[in-house]
Amino acid sequence: MTDISAAQPIDAAKAPTSGQPVRRSTQVYIYVSLILVAAIVIVPLVSTALGGFKTLGDLRANPFGLPVEWQWSNYTDIIFSKRYWLQMTNSLIIALLTVFLTIWFGAMAAYCFAHIRFFGSSYLLNYFLIGLMFPAATAILPLYIRIRDLGLIDTYWGVVLPQVAFGMGMSIMLFRNYFRNLPSELFDAAFVDGCGYLRFFWHVTLPLSRPIIATVGIISFVSSWNNYIVPLIMLNSESRYPWPLGIMIYRGEFSTEWQLVLAFITLTILPTIIAFFLAQKHIIAGLTAGAVKS
Amino acid sequence: MSDSLMPANARPSTGVVTAPRRGRRSLAHSKWPVLILFLPPALLVFTVLVILPMGEAAWYSFFNWNGYGSPTQWIGLRNYQLIFRNSAFTQALINNGLIVLVSVCVQIPLALWLATMISSRIKGALLFRLIFFLPYVLADVAAGMIWRFVYDGDFGLVGGIAHFLGAEAPFWLADRDVAMYAILGVVVWKYFGFHMMLFIAGLQAIDKSVLEAADIDGATGFQKFRLVTLPLLGSTVRLSVFFGVVGSLQLFDMIMPLTGGGPSNSTQTMVTFLYNFGVTRMQIGFGSAVGVVLFVICVTLAFSYKRVFMRND
Numbered sequence: 363m364t365d366i367s368a369a370q371p372i373d374a375a376k377a378p379t380s381g382q383p384v385r386r387s388t389q390v391y392i393y394v395s396l397i398l399v400a401a402i403v404i405v406p407l408v409s410t411a412l413g414g415f416k417t418l419g420d421l422r423a424n425p426f427g428l429p430v431e432w433q434w435s436n437y438t439d440i441i442f443s444k445r446y447w448l449q450m451t452n453s454l455i456i457a458l459l460t461v462f463l464t465i466w467f468g469a470m471a472a473y474c475f476a477h478i479r480f481f482g483s484s485y486l487l488n489y490f491l492i493g494l495m496f497p498a499a500t501a502i503l504p505l506y507i508r509i510r511d512l513g514l515i516d517t518y519w520g521v522v523l524p525q526v527a528f529g530m531g532m533s534i535m536l537f538r539n540y541f542r543n544l545p546s547e548l549f550d551a552a553f554v555d556g557c558g559y560l561r562f563f564w565h566v567t568l569p570l571s572r573p574i575i576a577t578v579g580i581i582s583f584v585s586s587w588n589n590y591i592v593p594l595i596m597l598n599s600e601s602r603y604p605w606p607l608g609i610m611i612y613r614g615e616f617s618t619e620w621q622l623v624l625a626f627i628t629l630t631i632l633p634t635i636i637a638f639f640l641a642q643k644h645i646i647a648g649l650t651a652g653a654v655k656s
Numbered sequence: 657m658s659d660s661l662m663p664a665n666a667r668p669s670t671g672v673v674t675a676p677r678r679g680r681r682s683l684a685h686s687k688w689p690v691l692i693l694f695l696p697p698a699l700l701v702f703t704v705l706v707i708l709p710m711g712e713a714a715w716y717s718f719f720n721w722n723g724y725g726s727p728t729q730w731i732g733l734r735n736y737q738l739i740f741r742n743s744a745f746t747q748a749l750i751n752n753g754l755i756v757l758v759s760v761c762v763q764i765p766l767a768l769w770l771a772t773m774i775s776s777r778i779k780g781a782l783l784f785r786l787i788f789f790l791p792y793v794l795a796d797v798a799a800g801m802i803w804r805f806v807y808d809g810d811f812g813l814v815g816g817i818a819h820f821l822g823a824e825a826p827f828w829l830a831d832r833d834v835a836m837y838a839i840l841g842v843v844v845w846k847y848f849g850f851h852m853m854l855f856i857a858g859l860q861a862i863d864k865s866v867l868e869a870a871d872i873d874g875a876t877g878f879q880k881f882r883l884v885t886l887p888l889l890g891s892t893v894r895l896s897v898f899f900g901v902v903g904s905l906q907l908f909d910m911i912m913p914l915t916g917g918g919p920s921n922s923t924q925t926m927v928t929f930l931y932n933f934g935v936t937r938m939q940i941g942f943g944s945a946v947g948v949v950l951f952v953i954c955v956t957l958a959f960s961y962k963r964v965f966m967r968n969d
Contacts, residue, residue, distance in 0.1 A: 388877075392773045396780075399770060400787045403845065406806045407790075409813055413805065425816035463701075471698035478687045490698070493706050496954040497906040499927045500947040501709035503940050504716060507723060508709055527705035530698055559690040588795035590909040591927075595935065606797040610913060613801065620811045623801070631798045638793045642786055645793065650853045 414625030421621050436625040446629060448601060449608035456521050456593070456604055457586040463526040464582040465575055468533025473563050475534065476541035477549065487538070493531030498524060499591055506595050520596040521604075525589060529582050536581075536651075540574040541567060580648035587634070605630045710951060717945035722938050735945035744921035745946075748929040751836055752905055755925070758840045759847065759900035764893070767848045771855030772881065785856070788849040796846065796909030803842045804829065804914050829915050832922035839914055839923055846910065847903065851896045858892030859885070894965045901961065905954055926950045 405426075413421050414436050415429040424430075440446050474480070475487050498505070505524055506515075514520035544567065552562050568575075590606040597603060600611060609630055616622045638645055717735050719727035739745050770788060774781045791799060809815040809825035818825045828838040862885065870880045886893075908927035911917060917928040924932070926946065934943015 388776075389778060392776065392778055396770070396773060396784050400784060403787055403791060403849075406802050406813065406845075410802050410805060413811075418811070421811045425811060425813050467698040467701060470694035474691055474694050478690060480687060480691055486695075486699075489707075490702060493702060495958045496710070496951050497927070499906060499908060499930060500951040500954065501706065501713050502930070503723075503934055503943045503947065504709035504712035505705060506935075507712070507940065508705065523701060524705050527701045530702045530706070534698065559687060560693070563690075563694075584793065588797070588909075590795070590797050590912070591931075606795055606909070609797060609801060613913065620805060620808070624805060627798060627801050627805075631794055634793055634795070634798075635790070638790065639786070642789075646785075646789055646853060649792070650850070650857065 410624050411628045413621060414628045416621050418619060418621050421624075433621070436621055437629065440622075440626055440629055445600075445608065445612075446626075449603055449605040449630070450633070452518075452602055453587055453604035453606075456518055456525075457583050459518065459522045460525045460529070460586040461579050461582045463522065464529040464533045465578050467526065468530060468578060469537045469568070469571070469575070470563075471530075472534045472537030472541055473559075473567060475538045477559070487534070490531050490534050493528060494535070498528045502591065502595055509596055515596060516598045516602060518602065521589075521593045522586075524592050524596070525582075525586050529585070532581060533578050536574055536578055537571070540571060544570055576644060577648045577651050580645055584645075584649065710947075713944040713947045713951070716941050717948050719941040721941045723940045727941065731941070735942050736949070738942065739945055739949060742933075744917075744924050744933070745926075745929055747921050748924040748926050751923060752907070752925050754836065754840065755843060755904040755907055756901050758844065759904050760897055763844045763848050764851055764896050764900060766844065767851035767896070768855050768889075768893075770848070771852045771859055772885070774852070775856055775859045785853075788852055790849065791846045792850040794846070797913055799842060799846045800910040800913035803838075803845070807838055807914075830919055832919045835915055835919060835923045839911065842910060842914065843904075843907065847900075851900070854892055854896050854899075855889065858889045862888050891966075898958075898961055898966065901957060902954070905950070905957070926953075 409426060412427075412429060413425065415432045415434070416436075417429075417431070417433055420430050471490070475483060509515055509520045509524065512520075514523070548566055548570075549562065552566055557565070587604075588606065589604070593604050593607055597607065600608075603611065609627060612626050613623050616626075716727055718730055718732055720729040720731045720734070721727040770784075774784055774788075805811070806813045807828050809818070809827040814828065815825040826834075828834045866884055866888070867880060870884050875883065906927060907925045908931065911923060911925060911928050912931075915923045917924040917932050927950070930943055930946040930950065933939065934946055
């Protein structure tokens with residue numbers, strides 16, 4: 363497959379260039395179009411955040427504009443509630459465990475595929491890559507039975523392990539491609555100096571692999587943070603729910619009070635939005651690299 | 657891969673060739689300890705939680721089973737018959753087809769259009785890029801929730817617009833003829849930014865001198881796009897379509913907060929069907945059969961698409 367990103371990572375900070383400077387009339391057309399689309403993207407988000415500051419009557423009368431009276435309590439009640447922090451913590455624990463294991467298991471297996479010739483290695487690699495072809499939903503019921511038989515229903519591990527398993531294909535593929543492109547001279551030199559496979563992995567490969575560790579980490583973190591179906595099937599207790607489940611429960615409880623639901627939505631997506639603007643370069647490169655390098 | 661930069665093809669032999677150079681092959685130089693330590697974790701977790709469940713789905717699909725005890729009531733292909741006779745499943749297939757159609761015919765042209773505009777030399781391009789990519793980073797569940805508010809006739813934006821125009825507030829998500837189209841709008845809103853990024857990367861990789869040559873030959877902007885840019889973006893377009901199709905087949909998270917598959921099954925997708933008819937009713941056999949059908953569709957599409965369209969990429 364063409365590997366656009368390996369040659370040229372998608373870099374949000376890099377000024378895009380192509381062709382000559384644009385004519386004035388074209389420029390107007392471009393700006394009008396871009397601003398229109400940007401409005402369609404942003405207006406729902408901003409109205410959601412603003413809606414969280416309104417009273418229900420205010421929301422009904424003017425869903426678009428600024429609140430007549432800013433109802434800070436809608437937000438502060440949630441911020442000072444236990445459930446909000448509990449859900450965020452649950453999401454974070456599940457995501458961190460998923461990231462850690464996806465990187466660890468994936469990097470180790472990928473190292474074997476990148477550097478060692480062994481019987482059936484290409485078949486085994488393809489075996490892992492099958493995992494890229496279908497979503498977890500296809501096997502979700504047998505997966506539920508298996509997790510139940512392992513006694514992991516309603517535990518973090520019952521969510522983490524399936525997520526790791528379904529992330530293995532992506533992780534192994536990205537790590538293997540990266541490891542194979544490290545200069546082979548390193549390997550030869552290390553070998554001559556008596557460095558074995560294991561030490562080479564720890565002391566040479568991993569320290570050189572920070573960019574790809576970041577990429578795999580971002581992909582698995584975002585997909586775990588946003589995952590809905592796996593925790594939906596595997597968890598029963600609300601005290602262990604990550605935020606996508608929590609938001610659904612909250613909406614069920616307060617279905618008549620949209621303003622609270624909007625405040626809750628805003629607060630749950632806030633970490634994502636902040637992280638996105640702080641690390642946009644890495645997040646965009648990571649999420650698209652994962653796609654392009656398959 | 658950028659194999660041209662480094663002789664990657666020379667590498668696989670290294671391990672075997674260099675090791676004996678130091679005389680006896682020591683344990684550290686043997687490949688076996690590494691294989692024994694490094695492969696099993698990934699292999700175990702992947703086999704037990706991906707491959708075996710998929711195989712079990714095939715096995716369970718021949719049973720009528722509620723998940724308790726072990727499956728005993730063998731009913732052959734009955735589950736599959738039930739699936740294909742179920743009008744909700746037919747609707748789900750149609751809807752998945754619609755989503756694929758919209759992501760290929762609306763979303764990708766839109767993404768390409770925006771990508772070409774953003775890639776021209778304009779100020780603020782970086783900001784627009786960020787804004788357009790933002791919905792892709794949000795969780796499907798959150799996007800679905802936000803748009804449930806947008807579409808709400810009483811409290812939402814659509815209701816507000818209707819009110820402003822003096823029209824009666826519509827309830828699109830409750831209208832079985834309209835709900836699916838409303839969802840398609842959310843799908844495009846959520847995912848066009850991702851495709852746009854792919855195209856921006858593709859455009860960056862195009863050799864500027866080709867476009868300059870076209871300029872010198874007097875090509876108009878549109879001619880340049882149609883005859884130079886688009887053909888050079890071929891592999892990106894094929895990739896983008898691939899992700900559009902694969903993603904469309906999995907759509908679930910976004911539907912749940914929007915409609916949950918209703919009203920009267922008009923917005924089911926294959927995965928919401930699996931959830932609503934298999935999981936919530938604990939019909940393990942039936943749900944597994946749906947999973948198998950979805951699996952076959954995913955793998956067939958992925959394989960044949962790569963075979964036919966992405967051979968040379």
